[in-house]
Amino acid sequence: MNQMNGPASPLAPSSAGGAASTFRLGVVQTAAPVLGGGLVGTVLTYVLVAATGGRMAAGELWTWVSAAMLASVVVLVLSPxxxxxxxxxxxxxxxxxxxxxxxxxxxxxxxxxxxxxxxxxxxxxxxxxxxxxxxxxxxxxxxxxxxxxxxxxxxxxxxxxxxx
Structure with missing residues (x-):
């Protein structure tokens, strides 16, 4: 089976008659949207806290951000x-x-x-x-x-x- 996400060699010019191919997303392709969403969520949390004048301790905010990042990693690991x-x-x-x-x-x-x-x-x-x-x-x-x-x-x- 031809693994198609390796970084090294180009695809064979005529793969239509060759061995069966498999396409998978790379780890970075899977992680980028989830981590980007975590980053946007973090920024929105900071903006929300600042806009509402709420008082949230740095440790408390860090706990929320850490939980969001951990959830992102769990989604990546457990997704099919x-x-x-x-x-x-x-x-x-x-x-x-x-x-x-x-x-x-x-x-x-x-x-x-x-x-x-x-x-x-x-x-x-x-x-x-x-x-x-x-x-x-x-x-x-x-x-x-x-x-x-x-x-x-x-x-x-x-x-x-x-x-x-």
Whole structure:
């Protein structure tokens, strides 16, 4: 299985016919939004205390901030380990549960940009649009290569009548 979040080598030029690939978010990609939220929460707490003229001791404030940061770390550790796997017959989404999408049921793959972060969205024949959590462009210089691997796999497998 090809681990696609390593920093060293580029993706193979034609991964569509190669070994199955797996896309996962890196630790920093997972932690950045949570830590950013913790930072924003901390700033808002300081602003709220200052705006209300409340008297909160530094130790008390530190306890609240520490609890928020600890909660952020716990969320990271306990969250399901989401990944996207490519097999010959299916695009497999794993996280809290497993979801298999047959390549023949996928009618389109697009890259969508939201709040400056690009993600892959899979369009399915029943009208659903399924955003993939991995790969994502946040802190990943190889996002375009990974998105192209997904498109290559879909292109190579979508129309074969002998595939299940």
């Amino acid at each position: 380990h989401y990944r996207v796997e490519l097999s010959d017959n299916f695009l497999i989404l794993r996280g809290g549960r497993r979801r298999d999408i047959a390549w023949r049921d996928i009618i389109g793959i697009e890259v969508r940009k939201t709040a400056g972060v690009r993600t892959v969205v899979v369009h399915v024949s029943d009208g659903r649009r399924i955003p993939l959590r991995a790969p994502m462009s946040l802190l990943d210089r190889r996002f375009d290569d990974k998105a192209q691997v997904l498109v290559d796999w879909w292109t190579a497998r979508r129309g074969s009548p002998d595939r299940v």
